[in-house]
Every structure is written in structure tokens, then in C-alpha cells.
Amino acid sequence: MKAIARLIYTNFTGTVLLRYITLAGLAAGIAGSALFPFLPPLLAGTGGPSRFSLAQEAFFRVLPIAGLLCFVFGASLLPTMFARLATSHYLYVLPYGRTKLLVSALATVALTSLFAAGIVTMYYYRMPFALDLIFQRAFAVSFVTVSFLYVVLWLTGKSGTIGLLVGSFVMIATLVLPLIFIATPSTSLALPWTACALLWGVFATSFLLAPRLKAPLGRLRHAFVQLTGSTYRGGGEIDFVLGTARPWTLAAGQIVPIVIATYVMRLAAWAPLAWVFFLTIISVTTGAVASLAATRGRALWLRARWTRAELFRQVENSFWRYNCYTLGVLLLLLVAIGDWLSLPTRVLAFGMGLLAVGTALSTYIGLIVTARIGWRDAALAVVVILALMRTAYLASWPATPTATMIAYELGLVALALVVREVARRRWGRLDWMLCRPEIGVRAAA
Amino acid sequence: MSSPYIAARGLGKSFNGKPVLADVSFTVEPGDVVGVLGKNGAGKTTLLELVLGFTPATAGGVQFFGYDSYRLPGAAKARIGFVPQQDELVNQLTAADQIGVIASFYPRWDDDLVGRLSREWEVDLNQRVKNMSVGQRQKLSILLGLGHKPDVLILDEPVASLDPVARRQFLEQIIEVASDGNRSVVFSSHIVSDVERLANKIWILKDQRMYWQGDFDSLKDSIVRLHARAARPLPASLAFPNALNVQQNGTTATAVVHGWRAEMQAGLAQQLEAEIEVEQLTLEDIFLELHR
Amino acid sequence: MFILKPHSGVPIYRQLLEQIRRMAASGQLPPGTELPSIRDLALKHAINPMTVSKVYTLLEAEGVLERNRGKPMTVAKPARTQSPHDKRLEQLEPHVEQVALAARQLELTEKDAVKALQEAWEKTDVESVHRRARPR
Numbered sequence: 001m002k003a004i005a006r007l008i009y010t011n012f013t014g015t016v017l018l019r020y021i022t023l024a025g026l027a028a029g030i031a032g033s034a035l036f037p038f039l040p041p042l043l044a045g046t047g048g049p050s051r052f053s054l055a056q057e058a059f060f061r062v063l064p065i066a067g068l069l070c071f072v073f074g075a076s077l078l079p080t081m082f083a084r085l086a087t088s089h090y091l092y093v094l095p096y097g098r099t100k101l102l103v104s105a106l107a108t109v110a111l112t113s114l115f116a117a118g119i120v121t122m123y124y125y126r127m128p129f130a131l132d133l134i135f136q137r138a139f140a141v142s143f144v145t146v147s148f149l150y151v152v153l154w155l156t157g158k159s160g161t162i163g164l165l166v167g168s169f170v171m172i173a174t175l176v177l178p179l180i181f182i183a184t185p186s187t188s189l190a191l192p193w194t195a196c197a198l199l200w201g202v203f204a205t206s207f208l209l210a211p212r213l214k215a216p217l218g219r220l221r222h223a224f225v226q227l228t229g230s231t232y233r234g235g236g237e238i239d240f241v242l243g244t245a246r247p248w249t250l251a252a253g254q255i256v257p258i259v260i261a262t263y264v265m266r267l268a269a270w271a272p273l274a275w276v277f278f279l280t281i282i283s284v285t286t287g288a289v290a291s292l293a294a295t296r297g298r299a300l301w302l303r304a305r306w307t308r309a310e311l312f313r314q315v316e317n318s319f320w321r322y323n324c325y326t327l328g329v330l331l332l333l334l335v336a337i338g339d340w341l342s343l344p345t346r347v348l349a350f351g352m353g354l355l356a357v358g359t360a361l362s363t364y365i366g367l368i369v370t371a372r373i374g375w376r377d378a379a380l381a382v383v384v385i386l387a388l389m390r391t392a393y394l395a396s397w398p399a400t401p402t403a404t405m406i407a408y409e410l411g412l413v414a415l416a417l418v419v420r421e422v423a424r425r426r427w428g429r430l431d432w433m434l435c436r437p438e439i440g441v442r443a444a445a
Numbered sequence: 446m447s448s449p450y451i452a453a454r455g456l457g458k459s460f461n462g463k464p465v466l467a468d469v470s471f472t473v474e475p476g477d478v479v480g481v482l483g484k485n486g487a488g489k490t491t492l493l494e495l496v497l498g499f500t501p502a503t504a505g506g507v508q509f510f511g512y513d514s515y516r517l518p519g520a521a522k523a524r525i526g527f528v529p530q531q532d533e534l535v536n537q538l539t540a541a542d543q544i545g546v547i548a549s550f551y552p553r554w555d556d557d558l559v560g561r562l563s564r565e566w567e568v569d570l571n572q573r574v575k576n577m578s579v580g581q582r583q584k585l586s587i588l589l590g591l592g593h594k595p596d597v598l599i600l601d602e603p604v605a606s607l608d609p610v611a612r613r614q615f616l617e618q619i620i621e622v623a624s625d626g627n628r629s630v631v632f633s634s635h636i637v638s639d640v641e642r643l644a645n646k647i648w649i650l651k652d653q654r655m656y657w658q659g660d661f662d663s664l665k666d667s668i669v670r671l672h673a674r675a676a677r678p679l680p681a682s683l684a685f686p687n688a689l690n691v692q693q694n695g696t697t698a699t700a701v702v703h704g705w706r707a708e709m710q711a712g713l714a715q716q717l718e719a720e721i722e723v724e725q726l727t728l729e730d731i732f733l734e735l736h737r
Numbered sequence: 738m739f740i741l742k743p744h745s746g747v748p749i750y751r752q753l754l755e756q757i758r759r760m761a762a763s764g765q766l767p768p769g770t771e772l773p774s775i776r777d778l779a780l781k782h783a784i785n786p787m788t789v790s791k792v793y794t795l796l797e798a799e800g801v802l803e804r805n806r807g808k809p810m811t812v813a814k815p816a817r818t819q820s821p822h823d824k825r826l827e828q829l830e831p832h833v834e835q836v837a838l839a840a841r842q843l844e845l846t847e848k849d850a851v852k853a854l855q856e857a858w859e860k861t862d863v864e865s866v867h868r869r870a871r872p873r
Contacts, residue, residue: 001548002549003549003550005549006545006546006549007546007549010538010545010546012543014535014537014538015537015538015541015573064466075719077537080535080537081535081538084533084534084535084536085535087533088529088533089497089499089527089529089533090527090529090533090547092497092498092499093497093522093525093526093527094522094547094550094551095519095520095522095523095550095551096519096522096550097522097550100550211499215500215501218460218461219461222461259531448840475785477787478785478787483761567844613783617780617783618785620776620779620780620784620785621776621780622784623779623786623787624775624776624779624786637745638744641743641744642743642749642783642784642785643783643784643785645785645787645788646783660749662748662750662751665746665747665748666748722838724746725745725746725747725748726746727744727745727746729744730746
């Protein structure tokens with residue numbers, strides 16, 4: 001019990017930043033929700049007089065959701081800690097280690113979901129809905145969503161801090177979906193509960209049985225590798241060192257979540273045009289791999305007879321070879337989905353341009369990271385992502401004038417060139433003492 | 446005579462048909478300090494992993510506290526400490542938090558001991574793990590294995606990244622553990638001089654088998670270097686008993702033999718018509734001679 | 738008190754065993770002298786405590802050391818008088834032979850060997866070793 005409590009506590013407070021985010025989230029969520037009895041209900045026309053001005057009301061309504069988001073983020077140490085402990089020898093040696101770790105993960109997700117459910121329910125206070133039903137729906141959906149989001153955070157977090165940043169944006173972008181699901185009370189609860197049970201059931205079973213499964217799985221993998229031979233694309237040493245030798249992993253890996261998300265979005269009748277938005281976010285994930293290029297490039301410096309400027313060019317080329325695959329897949333998906341959802345050709349055209357420029361931008365943002373990430377770099381990354389999202393949003397509205405769209409996209413291209421120049425200059429004076437690889441982050445490919 | 450903490454019989458392990466360890470048997474009694482030596486790839490880490498139940502044996506078995514090591518119950522695990530070769534710490538946490546997380550799994554944890562050692566070993570508990578040097582991280586890993594006062598402490602290359610001062614501090618701590626008489630230590634190391642000081646039992650792994658397994662003092666008495674000096678040139682092919690390595694130079698010859706007993710000296714001197722001098726070897730020499 | 742070299746070929750236990758024997762026999766460790774505890778000796782020389790324990794047990798069986806309940810091991814009163822002079826000389830023989838052999842191999846004279854022995858005698862005067870080692 002002690003261990004489970006400690007693990008949950010550490011999930012929320014393990015780093016200084018997360019501790020404050022959790023607390024801020026708790027405070028905002030609770031304070032915001034507490035005010036709801038004093039605000040008129042959301043449904044139009046049923047409100048009574050309110051003590052607050054419109055602006056204040058708007059703020060109070062957004063506050064609890066912001067608090068909720070903070071709280072969810074506050075536990076974002078969970079996937080990292082879980083993964084690290086799960087793959088360590090400690091799990092075999094700590095008494096009941098496996099079980100306790102699993103329970104702590106489940107409990108953390110449950111806590112977050114409870115908080116989410118509570119806050120969402122407050123939004124329906126004094127409205128003609130059965131609150132307990134709302135609570136149940138909110139809890140069920142949150143549970144699935146939060147679990148999924150932590151998996152996303154884990155996958156992106158493996159590539160360092162920029163990856164985490166990107167993952168966070170993906171999370172935010174996709175959070176809208178479950179909220180809409182909750183808001184339409186007519187759909188049944190069976191889906192989220194089944195998804196929950198399936199997800200966690202499979203995960204828990206495979207996790208607890210992992211020691212016994214290791215040997216047969218190892219044999220399977222060995223046989224598979226024997227059968228298919230190497231899965232590496234032909235390429236030079238530089239690709240291996242940078243981690244760009246296996247583009248198919250990311251390229252193919254993108255297909256599944258995009259297809260699933262499309263299907264679900266269609267079901268929820270979400271504006272299909274906002275689809276471009278989602279794809280743009282995905283195109284940004286290459287930045288995560290690029291952000292590690294500088295630390296990994298250290299190995300190349302000694303081996304190849306390149307100057308730093310030449311090294312930058314080689315690295316850039318390697319990434320463009322890599323991007324061709326991921327971008328190619330994304331473009332294909334865009335066209336296919338656009339066709340299926342009957343999106344107008346304009347949207348598709350702009351979307352393609354946006355995807356290309358998004359990939360370029362994210363690669364160069366990643367290459368900018370040549371030392372510890374300062375707040376300036378992080379701010380730039382945020383600005384870029386927001387600019388991309390804004391452009392994506394505009395692109396998906398058919399009412400946007402063509403000229404504006406072209407202007408925006410050209411602007412993004414200009415931004416990409418500027419970022420590239422910054423990256424090029426920085427690589428010209430790379431100081432590898434300032435960008436050491438993190439011990440414990442495994443090397444490329 | 447109390448029952449051994451660890452007992453293995455005919456232990457073997459293969460991966461995908463390739464044997465990594467074959468026919469290994471040993472016991473670890475309370476109070477033993479066992480040094481595990483072997484070239485890289487000889488199977489040291491696999492052996493330790495089998496003992497701890499990380500992986501199932503493909504032949505034979507190993508009992509830990511009387512239980513099959515692959516199915517160790519939780520209560521037994523509380524009496525075992527392990528320090529892995531590569532540290533497996535969570536980068537984002539502070540050292541204190543990392544200790545707290547691991548400590549929470551155990552029913553008893555000696556905070557005073559860990560606090561004292563972290564001061565002596567100069568491990569700043571408020572520092573984030575990702576900002577620590579490799580040596581600091583290794584020291585922290587060792588602390589994590591000591592805090593719950595395990596009856597058996599197993600360490601895989603624990604001092605590979607430590608400077609001599611830190612290594613000596615570590616040795617002293619192992620001696621403290623061993624002084625208890627009821628606690629055992631098993632550690633693998635390339636730093637033979639450390640093993641030489643500490644171990645009372647040596648396991649030498651060679652070619653996936655246990656080449657020597659037993660008392661350290663007997664090992665030193667068993668593998669010796671003989672120097673023979675004769676009046677007349679010695680025959681071209683000398684018959685030294687159980688020779689590992691023979692070098693001959695006219696009237697003198699040197700041979701490293703194993704299985705030596707003191708009473709063999711007189712007989713050999715007579716047989717070769719030479720004076721025989723017995724030189725005892727350091728552990729490092731023994732190890733090198735075995736792998737010539 | 739003792740000079741132990743863990744990295745010479747000679748097993749540590751034998752070094753310690755012979756040193757204690759010699760010192761007790763010669764009177765350098767008079768009867769009643771307290772020996773350090775197993776733990777302290779092990780820590781001081783950074784060696785395995787079981788080694789020390791083995792030596793103490795062996796010497797107790799030989800009658801050289803005495804175990805007192807609750808108190809550290811002490812040097813026992815010799816059974817009769819101390820070991821006769823000849824017996825002790827016999828113990829020294831193999832070591833001296835080694836010195837002679839080495840000197841001959843190095844083509845040194847008897848005088849050189851004797852001189853070297855005298856210097857070594859000075860050097861191994863245990864008290865002066867400790868005095869030199871103590872920081873000023």
C-alpha cells in the first residue's frame with residue numbers, strides 16, 4: 001500500500017514543474033467549479049440574473065477546464081516513470097513490484113478521471129440532466145481518453161523534451177473529441193466502458209505475465225527477423241546515428257491512429273474539415289527526432305571529415321530523405337480521407353502545402369536544439385505550432401479567401417527559411433559540451 | 446550448519462539454441478562473500494539473472510531461500526538486494542525521491558544508514574538524477590540495494606565507474622555487511638584487486654562453464670607457478686602435472702599448474718631431477734593464466 | 738599492528754596467521770594483549786572479515802590466542818616457555834634461503850646480502866614504521 005501511494009504521489013509531484021502544475025490545476029479546478037452554483041446555467045434562455053459580468057463569466061467557465069488540463073498534465077510523469085520501472089531489473093526484485101506498479105498506474109488514471117468527471121458534471125449543474133449519469137459518462141470517457149493520452153505522451157516523450165512538447169499539443173488537440181462525446185447524452189456508455197475494459201485488461205494481463213511471455217516472444221521475434229532479414233533502409237552511417245534509418249516505423253505508425261481518429265470523428269459528427277488541423281499536428285512529430293540530432297551528431301563529428309557546416313548539410317539531407325516517407329504517407333492519407341469525407345479540392349490543396357511546410361518547420365525547429373532547451377527555443381516552438389494550427393484552421397474553412405491562404409502559407413515558408421538559417425548558424429558553432437546526451441535515453445535506431 | 450541461501454544444481458541456460466551457461470552448480474552460505482570472475486561474455490550477468498529469477502533456467506534449477514528463484518514470493522524478495530550493471534534510475538526524480546519510491550516497497554528501510562552513507566559518499570540527495578555524473582548514479586544505485594538491509598546482496602559490476610576513493614568506501618561498506626555473519630554478498634567485477642581483498646569464495650566462469658567454484662584460499666594454493674632449475678638441460682617435452690602453461694629454457698623451466706598440493710613438490714623434484722620452487726600467484730595472474 | 742599485502746601471491750590469511758604466530762612467539766605481542774575485533778581489523782585493512790575470523794579461530798585452536806566472552810581476543814600465555822630458539826630459527830630458514838638464492842641469481846656478494854638484510858631489519862621495525870607513517 002505504501003508503495004502504491006508513494007508511486008501515485010510521485011507521479012503527480014516528481015518534478016518541480018509538475019508539482020506546481022498539479023497544484024495549480026487542483027486549485028483552478030476546485031475554485032472554478034465551486035463558483036458554478038453562482039453562475040447561470042449554460043443553456044440559453046434558462047439563466048437567472050448573474051452577479052458577474054460577461055467577461056468574468058467566460059473566465060470562470062473556462063477556468064475549471066484549464067484546471068483539469070493542468071491536473072492531467074501534472075501526472076505526465078506517469079508514463080515515463082512507469083516505462084522506466086517496468087523495463088528495469090527492479091521490477092523483478094521489488095516485493096510485488098509488478099502488481100503495485102500496475103495498480104498505481106490504474107489509480108493515477110482513475111484519480112485524474114474522477115477529477116475530470118467531477119468538473120464536467122459541475123458544468124451541468126442546475127441543468128435538466130441527470131447529474132449522476134453525466135458523472136458516469138464523464139468518468140468512463142475520461143478514463144479511456146486519459147489512458148490513451150498518457151500512451152501518446154510516453155511515445156513522444158521518448159524523444160526528449162521537444163517530443164514531449166509536441167505530444168502535449170497532440171493531446172490538447174484531441175481532447176476536444178471526448179468532450180463532445182460527453183456532451184451528447186444520447187450515445188450509449190457501452191462503448192467507453194468496453195474500450196476501457198479491453199484496453200486495461202489486455203495491458204494488465206500482458207504486463208503481469210511479461211516475465212513468462214518474454215521467452216516465447218523473444219523466440220517469435222527472432223524467427224521474424226530471420227524471415228524478413230534486416231528492416232533497415234539502405235543508407236549511410238549518418239542515418240543510423242541520427243535515428244533516421246527506419247522511416248517506415250513512424251510513417252506506418254502514423255496510419256493507424258489517423259485512420260482510427262478519422263472514423264471516430266466521423267461518428268461523432270465533428271466538423272470533418274477540421275481534419276487538416278489534426279494532420280498538421282502529426283506532421284510536427286518529426287521535430288521530435290530532429291531535436292536529438294545535435295547530441296547524436298557528436299559521434300559523426302569525429303568519424304567523418306566534415307566541418308560543422310558540412311555536417312549540418314549532411315544532417316539536413318538525411319532528415320529530408322527521412323521526411324519523404326512520412327510526408328508521402330501523410331499526403332496520401334490526406335487525399336484519401338479528404339476524398340472519403342468529400343472535402344473540397346481547395347482544402348486538399350492547401351492542406352498538402354500545409355503538411356509539407358509543417359514537416360519542414362518542425363524539422364528545423366528540432367535542429368535548432370543545440371544546447372539545453374531555453375525558454376526562447378520553447379517559445380519559438382510554441383509560436384510555430386500555433387501559427388500552423390491557425391493556418392490549418394483557416395484552411396479548413398471554405399470561406400477563407402484564397403489570397404489569405406496563400407499569404408499564410410508563404411508566410412510559413414518564410415518562417416521555415418528563417419528557422420533554417422538560425423539552425424545553420426547554431427550548428428556552425430556547435431559546442432558539444434553544452435548538448436550532452438541524457439544518460440538513460442537510448443541511442444539512435 | 447544452516448542451510449545455504451542460494452543453491453544451484455546443474456544450472457544451464459540457452460538462448461535460441463545457443464548455450465550461454467551450462468552445468469553450473471554452487472551454494473552461497475550465510476556470511477559468504479562471493480567474487481564472480483570471467484571474461485566478457487562468459488556468462489556472468491546471465492548467471493546473476495538466473496539466480497535472481499529474471500529468466501527461467503533451461504536446465505537444472507536454482508533455489509533462493511529454499512524457493513525456486515523464478516517463483517520467488519514477495520516476502521523473500523524483501524530479503525534480497527540487487528545493484529544492476531547499468532543504472533536504472535528515473536532521470537526526472539531527485540535522488541531523495543528515487544530512494545523514497547524504492548524504499549516504499551520494503552517493509553523496513555534504514556533511513557539513517559542511507560543518510561549517513563550518502564553524506565560519506567558525497568551523493569547530494571537533492572540533486573536530480575539526470576544531472577548526476579555516472580559515478581554518482583552508480584553510488585545511488587548501490588544505496589538503493591543497501592537500504593533495506595538485505596540478507597543477500599547481489600551486485601553486477603558495481604564499481605566500474607567509481608574512482609579509487611569511492612571504490613574503497615564501497616569495499617568498506619561490503620565489509621560491514623559481511624561482518625554480520627548472517628548476510629551474504631555476491632558480486633561480479635573486473636577489478637580483480639577488489640575481489641582479492643573481499644571474497645572468500647571465487648567463481649570463475651570460462652567458456653560458459655564454472656571453471657572454479659570454491660574457497661579463495663584453496664584457489665591460491667591450487668594454482669601456482671613452478672620454477673624448475675636443473676643441472677642438466679631439461680627434456681624437450683616436460684611432464685608437469687595438470688599444466689596450463691609451460692615455458693622451457695635449457696636448464697630452467699616455468700610452468701603454471703592447477704590442482705597443486707604441497708606434497709607433490711618432493712616427487713616432482715625427484716622426477717625431473719631439478720630444484721622446484723613454488724610461487725604463489727595473485728588473483729589477476731591466475732585469471733590471466735587461465736585464459737592464455 | 739600488522740603489515741598485510743593483499744596482492745602478493747601469499748593468501749592473506751596465511752600472512753596474518755604467520756605474523757601473529759611470529760609476534761606472539763617472539764614476545765612482540767606479550768600475553769594478555771588485546772587484538773582488534775574482527776570487524777575493525779577487516780575494515781582497517783579492507784579485507785574479508787571471514788579471513789580474520791578464520792585466522793583467529795585457527796590460532797585459538799593452536800593455543801596462541803584466547804577467546805574471552807564479551808571481550809576481544811587476547812594473546813594466550815604460552816603453554817610452557819616460548820617456542821625454543823631452534824624451532825623459531827627453523828621457521829625462518831625457508832625465507833632466508835629465498836634471500837640467498839635471489840642474491841646469488843643477481844650475482845651479489847654475501848656482504849651485499851647481509852647489508853640488505855640489515856636495512857630490511859631497520860625498515861620492518863614495526864614501531865618506527867608507525868611513527869614514520871603518522872602525520873606531523
